[in-house]
Amino acid sequence: MSSTPTTEQVNAALATxxxxxxxxxxxxxxxxxxxAIGEDGVVNVDIYLTVAxxxxxxxxxxxxTEAVSKVSGVTGVVVTLDVMSEEQRKALQTKLRGGQAxxxxxxxxxNSLTKVFAVASGKGGVGKSSITVNLxxxxAEQGHKVGVVDADIYGHSVPRMLGADDRPTKVEDMILPPTAHGIKVISVGMFTQGNQPVVWRGPMLHRALQQFLADVFWGDLDVLLMDLPPGTGDIAISVAQMLPGAEILVVTTPQQAAAEVAERAGAISAQTHQRVAGVIENMSYYQAPGSNERTHLFGEGGGQAxxxxLTQALGxxxxLLGQVPLEIGLREGGDEGVPFVLSAPDSEAGKVLRGIAEELAGKPRGLSGMMLGISPARR
Known part of the structure; x- marks a missing residue:
């Protein structure tokens, strides 16, 4: 006959x-x-929810229920849900911010160890958002903790492309972002009804971006990707002001007209003093299934141009980080909310994108290089 479980055993299970x-x-x-543990082995657990x-x-x-049921001697689990008081939520908010109110x-x-990449393009329609979500x-699949900010306020599309259907949860004035495919994501589209357009001017855009970065609880990210709107407008300037250490990723197509405009998007770094991490050429060519022949629908050489x-302008x-071929699955994945690198990792586009991701993010972060906050004791 198994013995009655102890409170310590149940708490250890809850800690998992x-x-x-x-x-x-x-x-x-x-x-x-x-x-509360009954003599019959039934465990009653009361849990606080952050919000009702x-x-x-x-x-x-x-x-x-699953965790406590595994404890030896437990015959049943009854979970009762309660809601935190305002004081408890404020205490939680302070704790999550590392003691900073x-x-x-x-x-x-x-001392931030998060790599921030601002994905930019000179014009729309080059697949910038698709590149962002697939990277x-x-x-995330390579073991990194990743977040995505959909900073394209007017043309937000990241939630659909990632299949992020959940709404953010608010704890006091802190926002908990939903997760999709192991990626934390925030977008203005999560705060609007249906397909309602966002009609804001510069100051409102700046404030929205500030909230996405400061009010959202991101946790300890390895990489933060920001999907910027096309061009060099308010959002690009705000990113440079708020995150001067962010590196710029320029997305273009091979077309010369697109390349000329994309070059301007990268050249903004000369004024903002940001680093350009590299250029990604999207829709580089089309290769029909079973064929070895590549068709360059949008021309050639735009990415290298x-x-x-930028090399000449920035000194x-x-x-050129990679040339991503045009594949139907990339579009289908964006419509269905399943990134192509996950559904078809061995496709040509999947291989190129995974290679770029690995080059940008590096290896998953361990304890190496991290400050442990300890100091030698005096004897």
């Missing part, structure tokens, strides 16, 4: 359950209200 949005243990977030309408309440209840952009701090998916122009070598 993470909040689906914050991605930290419930015990660490003070979300476990009470644990928490979209993950079903997932939390399921995960808690004031808002700040974590990626702008000098993000490839990086942008690299050469440093700007590399």
């Amino acid at each position: 359950v993470q909040d689906p949005e914050i991605h930290r243990p419930l015990t660490e977030l003070d979300m476990v209200k009470n644990v 309408g928490c979209p993950m309440r079903g997932r939390i209840e399921k995960d808690v 004031d808002k700040e952009i974590p990626f702008a701090k000098p 993000a998916a490839a990086m 942008v690299c050469d122009g 440093t070598t700007i590399p």
